[in-house]
Amino acid sequence: MTKRKNFYLALGLIVVQWAASGSAGAMGEYSRLAIPQIKYRGGDYKPRPQAVESLLIQTAKRTSVEVKREFLELSLSSKDLFRYPFLYLAGNAAFDPFSSEELKILRHYLSYGGFLLIDDASAEVHSEFDRSVREMISQLFPHNPLQKIPKDHSLFRSFYLIDEVAGRARVNPFLEGVSLKGRTALVYSTNDLGGAWARNKLGHWKYDLIGGDQRQRKLAIRLGINITMYALTLDYKKDMVHLPIILERLRRYHSQ
Amino acid sequence: MKLLLAALGLPPDQFNDWEIHWALSEASWILPAMGVFFLLALWFFWTSLARVSSRPKKGLLFGLRVLAFVFFIFVLLQPSLEVKQKSAAKNAVAVLLDDSLSMSIKTLPTGKRRFDLVREALDQNPEYFARLKENYRVDFYLASEELHPARLEELDDPFKPLGVDTDFGSMLSKIQERYPENSLRGAILFSDGADLTQLPNSLSPDLEESITRFKVPIHTFQSGTNEGFKDLGIERAELADFGFVFQPTSVRVALVASSIGEKNIPLVLKEDNKILASKIVEIRPGQTRYQVEMTFTPEAVGKRIYKLSVPLFAGESIESNNASEFQLQVVRDRLRILHLNGRPSWDTRFLREVLINNPKVDLLSFFILRTLSDDVAATTGELSLIPFPSNLLFTDYLYSFDLIIFHNFKYAPFIDKKYLLNIKRYVENGGAFLMVGGDLSFQNGGYRNTPIEDILPVRFQSTPGEIFQESFQLLPPPRFANHPLFRLEKDAESNLRAWRSLPVLNGLNAGLIPKKRAQVLAAHSASGKALPVLAAMKSGKGRAFAVATDSLWNWNFRSVGQGGSGRYYQKFWQNLIAWLTDDPETRLIQIQTDKEQYSSGEKVLIQFKVLKEDYNPDPDRPVKLSLRSISKKQDLLSEELKTDARGEGVFEFQPAEDGFYSVKVETERDEEILSSQAEFRRFSQTLEFERPLINAYLLKKLAEKTGGLYQVLKTGVDWQEPTFPDRKRYADARSKTVSLSDNWWAYGLIVGFLFIDWWLRRRAGLS
Incomplete structure (x- = not known):
């Protein structure tokens, strides 16, 4: 009887919520999560054109975050850049170095609250894109180099509990990042995350995984959602109120 | 010639x-x-x-x-x-009567005070002074840190010695300055010799020099002896300038004990009549000074007054030092804020960043990361999500928060509706509540006809609420130019410039109707209607606020993109939190004294200010100012006053006695009593009681080095009459x-x- 009551209650809540959100409509379009892709010179700035939309669809489906699914692309000099606190930079080949003005804008963007996810879609170790990215970051933060993100970082527990790093490929078993005043403002993946997320118009996976099974894709999607959640909630999951439960789950997770 | x-x-x-x-x-x-x-x-x-x-x-x-x-x-x-x-004129003889506090100490076995012995000696030898006056001008002075000419017949009976700093070197210099051309031919000093500047059995070089310069005899009369001197007292209490509420704080107490014997005595710390701490101190013969550390926990914020006491034993020479009061400014250690977020968004993220980086804030935040309709594609064990502890938050811990923020937060199904009533009571009892807009807030959050609607400054037009989608610029209305919420810069011109520099907002909860008692601080006009954006209301003893948009984050990140910074965004939130948590700076009636502590004789300058609801000055406002002695638990006076053209007023008061006082100013506006209170203390130096013993050595040396006589005053024993040289002299007259x-x-x-x-x-x- 109790189970049935809970079921009806849950069903009722879902219906009410659907009705409420459907009728209220979106409020403040810019408050919804949109992830513009950075346009740059040289190379291919959108090697996985469906990647961001696919990630946003999964984010909307799995979490409470409201998203804006349209594909957006911006250059660093765009006046709309600061409307979007989350940027995605992807590629699979070398790209032209950013101008000093573009570097200045990006440095400003990241220092004052912006977040940048860089994704190497080449699936190669020490790729041309990788060289361009590292060169760009060394100019962007000369005194704050890329560092491996430790496994106890909030990125790995912002929604899912994750202990493996993967994308379409497994080039490196880690993420790298740049932290500014305790906040990780830049995350760099060399595993082609976008390739694992992207679906075609029929909803099928667009790219095959390299040397992995569907668990690898599942991990890549979960990592994408965690990165999104981290950008939106920062170190929320490190608040003391969450720690005991998370640590207990991690203990069980690792003991399996 | x-x-x-x-x-x-x-x-x-x-x-x-x-x-x-x-x-x-x-x-x-x-x-x-x-x-x-x-x-x-x-x-x-x-x-x-x-x-x-x-x-x-x-x-x-x-x-x-x-x-x-x-x-x-x-x-x-x-x-x-x-x-x-x-x-022709007479030379002078100065009679110095030590009027320092130590002269009020009782002497044994008679129990007479030291000054009373002096009075007795003067009363018993009128013939001597009459004879002295035949040949000399005899001038009487009350002497301690200051020299006051005195007439014996005009002194109070019993006289209350109040001098706080006996210094014979300074006393001799001052008396010499009063008699030029060597007209002073000698002095008679009635004292206990308790000079605070001198060590036992020695004379300081400075005093030696003053004595050498004096050149005429000083006859010293010692009032009282150290025989049977008995005292137990609190010398001083040392503690930090302020303490935190509900956080243990310590006080170091210095005790003095003389001729008390071997006893274990209790040292008790009280607030009003409630004992907060006590400690047993082992008093042992041969040890006069004791240091005791006590720890206690302040239970309320504000200036709190505490009382330390030790037992009073029969025959104690000083009774007034067995109890001592001290004051502690008790503050909240940090503001405790509960921040509930209906979903992760840029607005919630930037506000969290402001709150978590504010060292004065202790933040507890919860984000609803998934709803019942979300398919997480994972087991619970693979998720970092925790159950929402609504029962704990809204029952057990509710009153530990200074502010509760519902940020685009729909309460169902996470909070049982019955807890909304708890939140209403919490606000009415002095708590603070803020609802920040978004499509999960106000009527869209299901708050219509709930206790939350009762406390909010707005009511809801319909369900679901309409969303206004356009961009708009928010500027403070001229009427609220002085409101603390809008104070981004100090001067008015820079402040308006700061507001104009902020980016536009987008998205607004329409369908909010301001309540009669609400204050709409900012509104946006659309389709002929003024849509409230920022609205405030006092609800019971607490405060509630509505922000009808979830796009304030634009004032941070987009402002940076426009060449500004997030500084004004942070300041706005600081201002809003200060108003909601009733920060003293945001109060409509304020009172302060020019100092916190006053020595005896000083006047207390009390200043007060009354502001209108829009924080503009309230001129000609009748106020009632009342003064109360906290130490004596007694009302002292009540005055009906009016504010001036600037909404301000001053009042002067001279406390008659030592102790703690409170001054309260209140006014009635719209059937509401506004009041503010300040505390101050009048104190007398008690250094004299730190070295209260008779210093016979000093009095002997003063007499010996100047050719005078040293005698001890004894009841019923005649004294040897002091004599002086050079009876006559010439003095200028005109x-x-x-x-x-x-x-x-x-x-x-x-x-x-x-x-x-x-x-x-x-x-x-x-x-």
């Missing part, structure tokens, strides 16, 4: 002495300079007459020039003549000063001598 006085128009018979004063007489260089100048002038005069062949003529001209020059120098030095009438240079004949003689010189040379055909 008589001729000179007559020439100056002064009656010669009224003056019998005179003296000449010169200007610049204190400049040591002037005489040698004058000498050199005079010699040069002589040489010049003589050589300039070289062409005069007749020696008598040359001598005459030279003489005339020298005379003119001498008068010129005379005028330059501005001499003045002081004529005096001197008459004087008048006349300038000798500032008159017609001084200048006339100079001109006359020069004219004769010129006339003689002309007659002789000289140039």
Whole structure:
């Protein structure tokens, strides 16, 4: 009887919520999560054109975050850049170095609250894109180099509990990042995350995984959602109120 | 002399002495300079007459020039003549009565106070003073850190010694200054010798020097002895300037004990009549000073007054030091804020960043990361999500929060509706509640006809609520230019510029209707309607606020993109939190005193200010100002006053006694009593009780080194009469000063001598 009551209650809540959100409509379009892709010179700035939309669809489906699914692309000099606190930079080949003005804008963007996810879609170790990215970051933060993100970082527990790093490929078993005043403002993946997320118009996976099974894709999607959640909630999951439960789950997770 | 006085128009018979004063007489260089100048002038005069062949003529001209020059120098030095009438007068004897606090200490075995022994001695020897007055002028002084002339018959009976800092060296210097020309021929000192500047059995070099300079006898009378001196007292309490509420704080207490024997005594710390801490102190013979550390936990914010006490034993010489009060400013350690977020968004993220980086805020935040309709595609064990502890938050811990924020938060199904009533009661009892807009807020959050709607400054038009999608600029209305919420910059012009520099907002919860008691601080006009954006309301003892948009984050990140910074966004939130948590700076009635502690005799300056609801000055507002002695739990006065044109007022008060006082100002507006309170303390120095023992050595030495007598006052025992040298002297009675240079004949003689010189040379055909 109790189970049935809970079921009806849950069903009722879902219906009410659907009705409420459907009728209220979106409020403040810019408050919804949109992830513009950075346009740059040289190379291919959108090697996985469906990647961001696919990630946003999964984010909307799995979490409470409201998203804006349209594909957006911006250059660093765009006046709309600061409307979007989350940027995605992807590629699979070398790209032209950013101008000093573009570097200045990006440095400003990241220092004052912006977040940048860089994704190497080449699936190669020490790729041309990788060289361009590292060169760009060394100019962007000369005194704050890329560092491996430790496994106890909030990125790995912002929604899912994750202990493996993967994308379409497994080039490196880690993420790298740049932290500014305790906040990780830049995350760099060399595993082609976008390739694992992207679906075609029929909803099928667009790219095959390299040397992995569907668990690898599942991990890549979960990592994408965690990165999104981290950008939106920062170190929320490190608040003391969450720690005991998370640590207990991690203990069980690792003991399996 | 008589001729000179007559020439100056002064009656010669009224003056019998005179003296000449010169200007610049204190400049040591002037005489040698004058000498050199005079010699040069002589040489010049003589050589300039070289062409005069007749020696008598040359001598005459030279003489005339020298005379003119001498008068010129005379005028330059501005001499003045002081004529005096001197008459015979008596030399003086000073009788110094030590009126320091230590003279109020009881002496054993009679139980009389030290000053009472002095009074008794004076009363019992009137003949001696009568005889003394025949030959000397006898001046009585009350002496401790200051010297006050006194008339014995006018002293209070019993007299209350209140001096706080006995210093014999300073006392001797001051008495000498009062008697120029050696007219003081001696002093009689009645004292306990308890000079705070002197170590036992020694004289400081400074005091030695003062005694040497005194040169006339000081007869010392010691009042009381150290025999059987018994005391247990609290010397002082030391603690930090402020403490945190519900956080243990410690106080270091210094105790003094003399002739108490071997006892274990309780040291008790109370607030009002509630014991907060107590400690047993083991008093042992041979040890006079004790340090005790006590820890207690303040239970309320504000200036709290605590009382320390030790038992009073029979026969104690000092009774007033067995209890001592002290004050502690108790503050909240940090503001505890509960931040509930209906979903992760840029607005919630940037606000969380502001709150978590504010060192004054203790933040507990919850984000609803998934709803019942979300398919997480994972087991619970693979998720970092935790159950929402609504029961704990809204029952057990509710009153530990200073502010609750519902940020685009729909309460169902996470919070049971019954807890909304708890939140309403929490606000009505003094809590603070803020709802920040978004599509999960207000009526869209399901709050229509709930206790939350009761406390919010807005009610809801319909469900679901309409969303206004356009962009709009938010500026503070001119009426609220002084409202603390809008204070981004200090001066009005910069402040308006700051608001104009902020990016536009987008998205607004429409369908919110301000309540009658609400204050709409900012609204946006659309379709002929004023849509409230920021609205505030007092609800019971607490405050509630509505922000009808979830796009304030634009003031942070987009502002950076426009060349600004997130500074104004942070300031806005600081202001809003300060208003919601009733920060003293945001109160409509404020009162303060110019100091927190006043020594006896000082006036307390009380200033108060009353503001209207829009934070503009409230002129001519009737206020009631009342003063209360906290220490005595007694109302002292109540005054009906009015604010001035600036909404301010002042009041002066002189506390009659030591202790803690509170001053409260209140006014009634719209059936609401606004009030504010400040506390202050009047205190007397108690250093005298730190070294209360009789210093016989000092009194003996003072007498011995000046050729005086040292005696101990004893009831019923005659004293050896002090004697003094030089009965008579001459003293000035009247004087008048006349300038000798500032008159017609001084200048006339100079001109006359020069004219004769010129006339003689002309007659002789000289140039």
